[in-house]
Structure formats: structure tokens, C-alpha cells
Amino acid sequence: MTRELIEGTKFYHQEFVRLEREVAEAEPAWIHRIRQAAFSRFSTIGFPTPYDEEWRHTDVAPLTRIPFQPATSKPQTLLKEDLVEATFDQLAGSQLVFLNGRFSRELSEIRPLPNGVIAGSLADILATSPEKIEFHLTRYADYEAHAFIALNTAFVQDGAFIYIPQDTAIEEPLHLVFASTAEDMAFITFPRNLIVLGENSRSTIIESYIGIQNGVYFTNAVTEIVLGKEARINHCAFQRESPKAFHLMTLAVHQDCGSRSSSTSVMLGGALARSEVHAVLKAEAIDCSFSGLYLAAGRQHIDIQTMVDHAKPGSTSRQLYKGILNGHASGVFKGRILVRENAQKTDAAQTNQNLLLSENAVVNTTPQLEIFADDVTCKHGTAVGHLDAEALFYLRSRGLGEEAARNLLVYGFASEIIDRLTIEPLRLRLSELLPQWISGDNLPWRLRDHAR
Amino acid sequence: MTPLLEIRNLHATIDEQKILSGVDLTIYEGEVHAVMGPNASGKSTLAHILAGREGYEVTADLVTFQGADLLTMRPEDRARAGIFLAFQYPIEISGITISYFLKAALNAIRKHHGLEELDAIDFLTLIKDKMQFLEMDQNFLNRPVNEGFSGGEKKRHEILQMAVLEPTLAVLDETDSGLDIDALKVVANGINALRRKDRAMLLITHYQRLLSYIVPDYVHVLLGGRIVKSGGKELALTVEEKGYAWLEKEVQGTAPGQPIEGQSE
Numbered sequence: 052m053t054r055e056l057i058e059g060t061k062f063y064h065q066e067f068v069r070l071e072r073e074v075a076e077a078e079p080a081w082i083h084r085i086r087q088a089a090f091s092r093f094s095t096i097g098f099p100t101p102y103d104e105e106w107r108h109t110d111v112a113p114l115t116r117i118p119f120q121p122a123t124s125k126p127q128t129l130l131k132e133d134l135v136e137a138t139f140d141q142l143a144g145s146q147l148v149f150l151n152g153r154f155s156r157e158l159s160e161i162r163p164l165p166n167g168v169i170a171g172s173l174a175d176i177l178a179t180s181p182e183k184i185e186f187h188l189t190r191y192a193d194y195e196a197h198a199f200i201a202l203n204t205a206f207v208q209d210g211a212f213i214y215i216p217q218d219t220a221i222e223e224p225l226h227l228v229f230a231s232t233a234e235d236m237a238f239i240t241f242p243r244n245l246i247v248l249g250e251n252s253r254s255t256i257i258e259s260y261i262g263i264q265n266g267v268y269f270t271n272a273v274t275e276i277v278l279g280k281e282a283r284i285n286h287c288a289f290q291r292e293s294p295k296a297f298h299l300m301t302l303a304v305h306q307d308c309g310s311r312s313s314s315t316s317v318m319l320g321g322a323l324a325r326s327e328v329h330a331v332l333k334a335e336a337i338d339c340s341f342s343g344l345y346l347a348a349g350r351q352h353i354d355i356q357t358m359v360d361h362a363k364p365g366s367t368s369r370q371l372y373k374g375i376l377n378g379h380a381s382g383v384f385k386g387r388i389l390v391r392e393n394a395q396k397t398d399a400a401q402t403n404q405n406l407l408l409s410e411n412a413v414v415n416t417t418p419q420l421e422i423f424a425d426d427v428t429c430k431h432g433t434a435v436g437h438l439d440a441e442a443l444f445y446l447r448s449r450g451l452g453e454e455a456a457r458n459l460l461v462y463g464f465a466s467e468i469i470d471r472l473t474i475e476p477l478r479l480r481l482s483e484l485l486p487q488w489i490s491g492d493n494l495p496w497r498l499r500d501h502a503r
Numbered sequence: 504m505t506p507l508l509e510i511r512n513l514h515a516t517i518d519e520q521k522i523l524s525g526v527d528l529t530i531y532e533g534e535v536h537a538v539m540g541p542n543a544s545g546k547s548t549l550a551h552i553l554a555g556r557e558g559y560e561v562t563a564d565l566v567t568f569q570g571a572d573l574l575t576m577r578p579e580d581r582a583r584a585g586i587f588l589a590f591q592y593p594i595e596i597s598g599i600t601i602s603y604f605l606k607a608a609l610n611a612i613r614k615h616h617g618l619e620e621l622d623a624i625d626f627l628t629l630i631k632d633k634m635q636f637l638e639m640d641q642n643f644l645n646r647p648v649n650e651g652f653s654g655g656e657k658k659r660h661e662i663l664q665m666a667v668l669e670p671t672l673a674v675l676d677e678t679d680s681g682l683d684i685d686a687l688k689v690v691a692n693g694i695n696a697l698r699r700k701d702r703a704m705l706l707i708t709h710y711q712r713l714l715s716y717i718v719p720d721y722v723h724v725l726l727g728g729r730i731v732k733s734g735g736k737e738l739a740l741t742v743e744e745k746g747y748a749w750l751e752k753e754v755q756g757t758a759p760g761q762p763i764e765g766q767s768e
Contacts, residue, residue, distance in 0.1 A: 440557075445594040448554045449608035449664065450582035450615070459607065463598030463647075 060097055062118045067205060074208075079181045082188070082207070089194045089204035096198050108383040108415045109325055109354040114297045119239035119269050122151035122231075129263060131158060134228055137261040138289060139480035144223030144255075145170050147211050150230050151268075152240030154209055158230075162223070167216035170225055173243055174209040184212060188245055191275045192303035192329070199299045203241045203273045210243035210272075213256060217249035217279060224255040224285075224474055231293065233266030242272040246286075250279035250307075256286050257474060260300070262293025262320060272300040278310035285313050287474060292320035294349070301327040308334040315471045316343040317481060318353060319488060325354035325383075330368070332359070332394075337366040344373050344468040344481075346488055347380035347412075354383040357401075361394040361424075370401040373468050375461060376412035377489070384416040386431070392423040401431040406464050408438065408457075408489070458486045505570050507532050507672055507703050508553075512564040515548055515728075522548045522559070524728040530672070530703045537706040537714055539739060540725035541747040546707045547591060549725070550676040553705075554588035555581050568672065582608075583615035585671030589661040589678050591707075595649040601660065602644035605630065605667055612668060633666040637693045655686035662693040673697070674705045679713035691716030711743035724750055 067090050075083060098115045099106035129150060135141055147170060148158035154172035164170060169183070176184055194201035211227045229242050248254055260270055270292060278284060292298045298321040304312055318324055328341050339359065347353040353376075359368045374382045384403045405414040418431040438460050446456035462469075462485055469485075472478040508530040515523040522545045530536055540546040552561055555578035566573045568584060576584065596604065610620040621629065627644075634641060637659050649657055658678055665673050675694065679687055694717050698704065706719060714722070714736065722738040723730045726747065731754045732738065742750070 439594070442594045442596055444554075444556055444578060445590065445596070446604075446608075447578035448556075448582055448588050449604075449668065450579055450611040451608055452579050452611065453577070455607065455611065456579075459599055459604070460596065463596050466598030 060094065060115075063093070063202065066121060070206060078177060079185070081185055082177065082181065085189050086205050086207065089189070089201045092194055093198055093201035093205055096196070096201070098198055105356070105385075108381075109323070109352065111323070114269060114323065117237050117267070117269070120236045122153070122238040122240055122268070123234065129158060129230065129232065133263055134158065134230060134261070137230070137263055137291060138228060138259045138477075140476035142224050142226050142257075142474065142476060144221070144225050146226040146228060147172070148228045148230060149209065149211070149242060151232060151234070151238065152209060152229070152242060158228075165219050165221065167214075168219060168221065169212060169214040171212055172209055173207075173212045173245065176212045183214065184245055187247055187275065187277050189275075191277065191305045191331070192273045192301055197301070199271055200273055200301055203243060203271050203301075206241040207243045208241065210245070212244070213246045213254070215248045215252040215254050218251050219249065220253040221255070224257055227256065227258045229258070229260045229270065229272070231262050231266060231268050231270065231296065233264035233293070234268075237267040237269070239269040239271060242270065244272075244274040246274065246276045246284070248276075248278050248282040248284055251281040252279065253283045254285070255474070256284065257289060257477065258287070259289040259291070260298060260320070261289075261291045262296050264293065265295060266293045267295045268293070269297040270300070272298075274300070274302045276302065276304045276312065278304070278306045278312060280307045281309040282307070283311045285473060286315075287472065287477060288314070288316035288318075288326070289477060290316065290318040290320055290324060290326070292324065294320065294322060294351075296321045298324040300325070301329065304328070304330040304339065306330070306332060306334065306337045306339060309336045310334075311338040313340045314342070315468065317468070317472070317477070318343065318355075319346040319484070321351065321353075323352045325356065327356040328358065330359045331362060332366045332368070333362045335363050335365045339367070340369040342369075342371040342468055342471055344375075344465055345382065346375050346485075347382055348377040348488065348491065349380060350378070351380045352382075353380070356383075356385050358387045359389070359399065361388070361390045361397040361399060364393060364395045364397065366394070367398040368400070370403075371467065372403045373465060374403075374405040374414060375408065375465065376405065376414055377408040377491075379409075379411045381412070382414035384414070384433070385419065386417070387419045388421070388429060388431070390420075390422040390424050390427050390429065394424050395426045397424060397427040397429070399427070399429045403433045404464075405435040406438065406461065407435065408461070454490070458489055461485065461489055504531060506530060506567075507569060508573075508705075509565060509567045510563065511566070513549075513552070513566060514562045515545070515552055516560040517548075517558060522728055523552070526725070526728070526730055528723065528730060530705065532671075532703055533700045534721065535698065535704045535706065535717065535719045536721045536723065537708060537719040537739060538723045538725050538730070539708055539711070539742055541709065544725045545728040546725045547676055550588055550674045550705070550707050553581075553674050554578060554586060579611070582668070582670075583612050587665050587668055587670030587673045589658075589665060589673065589675040591677040591680060593649045593652075593657045593661055595647070595652075597647050597650050599648050600645050601648055602626070602630070604648050605664060608664070609667055630663075630667060633663060636696065637663055637666070638689050639663060654681035655683070655690075658682055658686065658690050659693070662690055662697075666693065666697060671701065672703050672705065674707065676707045677709065678706070679708055679710065687713070688716065711739045714739045726750055726754060
């Protein structure tokens with residue numbers, strides 16, 4: 052095992068040396084220092100093993116055995132229609148597209164934005180005005196204890212940078228699309244997003260991670276969201292990676308007093324996918340809500356980890372995650388709520404429900420509440436079940452065929468999350484995808500030849 | 504005339520426990536039959552078997568609906584052919600609104616009959632009148648199926664479904680249970696309004712009470728998994744007056760060797 056892991060990290064060492072040579076001269080000293088510190092941290096801790104408590108049910112060994120190459124920047128002939136097909140109907144707002152990890156100006160569409168708003172590529176900002184991100188970048192996603200955040204930080208190059216100044220509202224959703232194609236070699240991308248909302252500002256932002264073809268690749272993504280006082284964000288993540296892909300993503304949310312965050316994720320792609328949410332509530336009167344729907348079939352493995360840290364009094368957190376597993380799929384949910392000693396009047400709730408559509412699907416669900424304050428309201432509930440035979444009979448006795456009845460029940464189970472998707476095209480697409488997915492059509496989009 | 508429903512010598516077993524042991528019943532179009540019986544007599548089992556519930560071991564000399572072999576049909580095929588079971592305990596389905604559910608069901612049945620599927624507007628027009636008649640608020644349509652419904656709402660919802668799906672044979676399983684007198688009247692009025700020359704009904708009930716509001720053409724008493732006595736509407740009153748014990752004794756007297764036992768459903 053150890054030998055294998057060393058082999059697994061060796062390649063990243065080589066790559067890091069190469070990257071250092073490439074960027075050392077050009078980039079600001081501060082980012083260079085962070086890069087080195089993060090890589091050094093990665094070298095020390097190495098890849099997690101099932102012996103690590105946080106990774107007990109998710110074995111990343113298959114991922115460490117593949118020598119992922121950095122994605123090449125060869126020209127692509129991807130069309131905007133391909134993106135629509137893999138995601139959903141185009142939104143009215145701006146769309147930033149990243150192709151195999153790098154910003155694509157051709158595929159992106161930047162619409163007029165209010166004064167002072169920045170919506171662009173992190174690489175551009177690093178090259179032209181790095182001072183705009185110096186304060187926030189890498190400050191919230193802690194790489195000290197997390198190999199994949201460390202790796203992402205060490206290799207940080209591109210992603211989206213969104214900045215909304217104070218008292219500014221953007222009505223139209225901003226769409227960040229991370230599209231991966233298939234290449235001759237298995238490749239790795241390190242999307243890094245920084246979203247900063249100033250005091251009393253508002254915005255809706257969607258991140259889509261999609262596989263355009265049946266490629267083997269590894270998306271190692273980190274998004275940091277920073278909310279100023281009274282700021283409000285409506286965030287969505289749509290993950291539909293290639294069925295052969297690895298997808299690890301961490302969302303780190305930092306909120307100031309009176310701010311509100313809502314993040315809903317939909318996850319249905321990847322061979323191995325893990326989504327982490329880390330929220331540290333270090334101010335009062337914060338409201339945060341995290342929810343997600345995860346679908347896994349075949350031999351997919353999906354892992355959801357949440358950590359909501361109530362560090363100050365009087366904040367509210369909500370979590371609602373629903374999983375549907377079919378075939379031989381396996382799922383993991385671990386939801387942690389930490390209420391620190393002085394975080395009185397905390398109101399925290401967490402629900403995880405799982406629907407198993409086959410005998411061979413499994414799910415491990417662990418709520419973990421650590422409460423050190425005495426005047427708090429904390430609730431949690433988990434459930435794992437199969438489709439209700441009585442309900443199936445009820446529907447069939449009304450004339451619905453068996454398949455339609457199953458679809459309806461599954462849709463009913465998922466609807467609590469689907470209804471939270473305020474972005475209509477995404478909600479509609481999911482309503483279409485769900486029955487296709489249940490009937491075993493795990494790859495409903497056509498694998499386009501011209502996208503090669 | 505071909506009977507709408509014909510049952511000859513129906514037996515049913517679940518978990519090696521005999522529930523029905525030789526039921527005979529013939530129903531013609533336009534007739535309203537009531538099957539009465541004490542708890543665990545097998546009357547709900549009979550209703551569920553007609554609707555196609557799985558899990559029973561069923562044998563019979565003959566069970567036909569409109570001349571077709573009913574027992575080989577899937578539940579959805581029976582519904583499409585015109586059988587409707589109003590559940591004693593309607594199932595809660597979260598996340599699906601009544602309007603979505605009913606429209607899907609109606610269109611599945613219409614499609615089977617080669618009719619055009621209704622769109623949302625046509626459907627709404629159709630259902631509005633029916634809801635008014637059952638004294639149901641329109642907000643009802645946007646509520647999840649049976650979730651958080653009172654007993655009365657659940658039963659009214661079952662009758663609404665029947666009104667929308669327009670079955671040829673409606674089997675009403677203890678529709679009176681759990682209803683107060685006002686709710687019972689509304690539900691009974693709804694059912695009576697759906698009586699038609701080309702529609703038969705099979706009322707399953709423990710008590711005579713329902714039959715004061717919905718007057719049946721025939722009454723059958725089910726005891727120990729068999730119909731032991733049939734008659735007109737007055738039989739219900741006799742049962743109410745004398746109780747089922749009276750028939751248990753009578754049956755034991757007339758049919759030695761056929762012990763009548765309490766069966767659990």
C-alpha cells in the first residue's frame with residue numbers, strides 16, 4: 052500500500068517541479084509561497100487511505116494508480132450546443148466556460164454586468180491584477196489537513212473569479228461551466244473558484260462540471276465563497292462528469308454577520324465522486340442552507356461530506372441531502388455539525404434520506420453532531436429505504452404502468468430537492484434526466500464525434 | 504347477458520394462511536352489491552385481489568371481468584379495463600401533487616382506450632366540476648397525494664379519483680371507516696351520483712351504516728372466507744340487528760364439515 056501511494060504521488064512531484072519552472076518567474080511571490088506550502092503539505096500527508104476516518108468509506112486507491120497528465124491545451128472544436136446538451140438550456144446571464152480546466156473565451160459569454168462587478172478567469176486576474184484576490188484566495192479552503200485541497204492549491208492556475216461589490220445585486224444567474232473532453236491520456240484539472248460578495252450584495256451562481264465524452268480524467272475542484280455582511284448567495288452545483296471520471300470537489304463557505312447562503316447540488320456523474328461542503332460560521336445571525344440530490348448507478352461511488360461549524364451565537368444552518376442508488380452503486384453521507392461552546396442560540400438541522408432501487412446498492416450514512424453549547428436547537432435524521440410496494444400498487448391500481456409508477460415515486464422522493472432549484476432550465480433538465488437515469492440510461496447525451 | 508364480473512370458487516392464501524375459501528359472486532352492469540362481514544372475514548382481501556395486489560396465492564375455477572380472465576391481468580391492466588379500488592387506507596405519496604398524479608392516471612387510461620391525452624387545461628376543466636360536487640377546495644390539487652390528509656379528505660380523494668377515472672366496476676373498500684356522519688354524507692352523495700346503468704359497484708363494509716346512504720341491490724355476507732348468505736338490501740338490516748354471530752351459528756348448523764374460523768387478514 053505504502054509503496055503504491057509513493058508511486059502515486061511521485062508523478063505529482065514531477066509535475067509540480069515542471070509547473071514551478073513554468074510559473075515561478077511570472078507569478079506574484081505570495082501565490083508562489085502558498086503553492087509551495089500547499090505542495091509541501093500534500094507531500095507530508097499524502098493521499099488518504101481507508102484508515103483515515105474521513106475517508107473510511109471512500110477508497111481513492113484507484114485514483115492514485117493513474118498517472119494523470121495535465122490537460123493539454125490543444126484546440127478544441129466544442130460547440131455551445133454541446134454544452135447546452137450536457138447541462139441545460141442557456142441562461143440569460145453570463146456564462147464562463149472552462150475547457151479541460153482552462154478558460155475558453157470563445158465558448159464563454161460575458162453579458163453586461165453592473166459597475167464594479169468582475170466575472171472572469173482566475174488566470175487572467177493572477178496575471179493582471181493579483182492584488183484583487185490576494186486577501187481571499189486560499190484563505191477559506193484549508194489545505195493543512197486535506198490532501199486534495201492541498202493538491203488543488205499547489206496546482207492552482209485557473210477557474211472563475213467573481214466579485215460583486217457592496218449593495219449590488221445581479222438578477223441573472225452566472226453560470227460557470229467546467230467541461231472535460233476525452234484525451235489520449237488520462238488528465239487532471241484543478242478548477243479553483245473564488246466568489247466574493249460584498250456587503251449587502253446578491254447573486255445567483257451555478258457551477259456545472261460536465262463530461263462531454265466518455266473520458267478518463269480527474270477533476271480536483273475547490274470553490275471558496277466569501278459573503279460580506281447581509282450578503283445573499285443562491286448557489287447551485289450540477290455535476291455530470293463522464294462515467295469514467297473522478298470528481299472531488301470542496302466548497303468552502305465563509306460568511307459574515309446577517310448573510311445568507313443557500314447551496315443546492317445535483318450530482319449524477321463520475322465513477323468516483325465526492326463533494327465536500329465546509330462552512331465556518333464565525334459571525335452572528337448567519338443563515339446557511341445546504342442541500343443536494345445524488346444519483347448513483349452501475350458501479351458508481353458517491354460521497355457527500357458536510358461540515359457546518361457554528362463558532363458564534365445565533366446562526367441557523369439547514370442541511371437536506373437525498374440519495375438515490377441503483378445497480379451496484381455505493382454512497383456515503385457524512386454530515387457534521389459542530390456547535391462551539393459560545394455558539395448559543397444556534398439552530399441547526401440535518402436530514403439525509405436514501406432510496407435504494409436495487410438489492411445491491413449500498414449507502415453509509417453518518418450524522419455527527421458535536422454540541423458544546425447548552426442553549427441550542429439541533430435536529431438530525433437519516434433514513435435508508437426501498438420503493439414502497441404499497442405505493443407502487445396504489446399507483447398501478449390507477450392505471451399507471453409499473454415503470455411509470457416507479458418513476459413517479461422516485462420523482463416524488465427527489466422533488467423536495469428539485470423544487471429548491473430556482474433556476475428553471477436546470478430544474479426542467481433534471482426532471483427529464485431523472486426518468487432516463489432510472490431506466491438505466493446513464494449517458495443520455497450523445498457522445499459527439501466532432502467534439503473530439 | 505354476460506356478467507361484468509364473475510367469480511367462481513375463489514380461494515386465496517397468504518403466508519400459508521387461508522383467507523378466502525370458495526367465494527362465488529356474479530355482478531352485472533348497473534348493479535350495486537354490498538359484501539358485509541366481520542373483521543378478518545376476508546372482505547378486504549377479496550377487494551385487493553380484484554384490483555391485482557400481489558402476495559396472495561390465488562386459485563379459482565373462474566374469475567372474469569367483461570369475459571376476460573382477470574387473474575392474469577396486471578393491476579394497471581385491470582385499472583385500464585375499468586376496475587377501480589377505493590382503498591380503505593389510501594397511500595401517502597410525498598412530492599407528487601394530486602393534479603399530477605390524477606392527470607397521469609387518467610391519461611394512462613385514455614391512452615389505453617385510444618383517446619387523446621388531456622393537457623393541463625383540459626384536465627383542470629374536467630376536474631373542477633367534480634371537485635365542487637365533492638365539496639373539495641381547489642387547493643387540494645396542489646397538495647401531495649394523501650400526505651397529511653384527514654381521514655375524510657383521504658376518502659373524498661378516493662371518490663374524486665373514481666369520478667375522474669370513470670370505472671366500470673368500482674370496488675369500495677370500507678369507504679365509511681373513519682368518517683364522521685357529515686363526511687360520510689358527502690362521500691355517499693358522491694358515490695350515489697356516480698351510480699350509472701353501465702357501472703357496477705361493490706361496497707365492502709363492516710357496518711350497515713353506509714348502506715343507509717348507498718342502498719345496494721344485493722347484500723352478501725362473507726364469513727370465514729365464503730359468502731354464506733345473499734339477499735336484498737334488507738339482509739343488511741338483519742345483520743345489523745342480529746349481528747354476525749347469528750349467521751356463524753346458522754352456517755355451522757347447515758354446513759357440517761366446513762368449519763367457519765376467524766381468519767386474520
